[in-house]
Amino acid sequence: MNVRYIDTHCHLQFEQYAHDRDDVIARMREEGIAGIIVGVDIASSREARALAEKHEYLFASVGLHPNHAESFGEESFRELAENKKVVAIGECGLDYFHLKSGNEEKDAQKELFKKHLALAAEFDKPLIIHARSSKGTHDAYQDFIAILKETKIARPKLRGVVHFFAGSLSEAETLFALDFFISFTAVITFSRDYDALIRAVPLANILSETDAPYVAPARRRGERNDPLAVVDVVRQIADIRGEDSEFVRAALLNNSYQMFALKKFDNH
Numbered sequence: 001m002n003v004r005y006i007d008t009h010c011h012l013q014f015e016q017y018a019h020d021r022d023d024v025i026a027r028m029r030e031e032g033i034a035g036i037i038v039g040v041d042i043a044s045s046r047e048a049r050a051l052a053e054k055h056e057y058l059f060a061s062v063g064l065h066p067n068h069a070e071s072f073g074e075e076s077f078r079e080l081a082e083n084k085k086v087v088a089i090g091e092c093g094l095d096y097f098h099l100k101s102g103n104e105e106k107d108a109q110k111e112l113f114k115k116h117l118a119l120a121a122e123f124d125k126p127l128i129i130h131a132r133s134s135k136g137t138h139d140a141y142q143d144f145i146a147i148l149k150e151t152k153i154a155r156p157k158l159r160g161v162v163h164f165f166a167g168s169l170s171e172a173e174t175l176f177a178l179d180f181f182i183s184f185t186a187v188i189t190f191s192r193d194y195d196a197l198i199r200a201v202p203l204a205n206i207l208s209e210t211d212a213p214y215v216a217p218a219r220r221r222g223e224r225n226d227p228l229a230v231v232d233v234v235r236q237i238a239d240i241r242g243e244d245s246e247f248v249r250a251a252l253l254n255n256s257y258q259m260f261a262l263k264k265f266d267n268h
Helices: 021-031 042-054 074-081 103-123 139-154 169-177 195-200 227-241 245-260
Strands: 005-010 033-038 058-062 086-095 127-132 160-162 180-184 206-208
Touching: 005 206, 005 227, 005 245, 021 033, 021 227, 033 042, 033 086, 033 227, 042 058, 042 074, 058 074, 074 086, 074 103, 086 103, 086 139, 086 160, 103 127, 103 139, 127 139, 139 169, 169 180, 169 195, 195 227, 206 227, 206 245, 227 245
Parallel strands: 005 033, 033 058, 058 086, 086 127, 127 160, 160 180, 180 206
Antiparallel strands: none
C-alpha cells in the first residue's frame, strides 16, 4: 500500500460504522490513507486493537477518556499496551467542559491522566491527549501542561500529541518544548478561528486527524465523518499557510511516522 496520508485520530470502531465499516476501510486503502483508531474506554480500546490487527495500515491507541475517570483498570490497559499494533496511549487528558462536582472531579481526572503518563512511560509510547477547558477559559490546558512539565522531570522521554488542539500559540509553543505535537481536524475547513495559529506554528509540529465520526468537513457538514476527510484537513492546512499542498502532505506524513514510530510502508 502506498500510504499518502495518516489520520492520526479516528474512531472506526464506533457504532456509527456498524453498517459499512469494511467499505470505509477498503476506501481508505484505495486512497492511501492509514489510520490510528483511538479508544476511549476499555471496550473501545480492545475493538481498536482488534481492527488494527486485521489491517496492516491501521493502528490503535488505548486509553480512558477523562469523562470516565472512575473506571480505570491498569492491568487491562497494560495488557493492551503490550501489543505491537498499539502505537499510543490515549485518548486521555482533562475535560472540564461539563464538570458537575468542580474540584473533586478535576482531581479525579488529574489522577487518571497521571496513570496514563505512567503507562506511556512504561511502554515508551506517545500519548494522545484530549483537553477541553471550561467555557471562556484555558483551565484544562493550563492544568495538563503543568502536569506534563512536572512529570517530564522524572520521565524525560514522554512525548505525544494534543488532538483537536484549541489552545493558544503560547500553549502550543510550550508543548513543542515538551516534545509534543498539536493536531487539527476538519473544523478548520469551516471555522477561521484556527488560521492565525496554523500560520504561526512550525509545520514540523503539526499532525492531521479527523476525529471521525465527528466534525465532517465543510463539503459534508452535518454528515457522519470518516478518515477520508484527512485529505480535506491536509489541503486546508496548506491553503491557510500558503504552501504547496504536496509539500505539506509529505511533511505531515513524515511527522506522523516520526511521532508514532511507524515503519514506513512499501509502495505496493
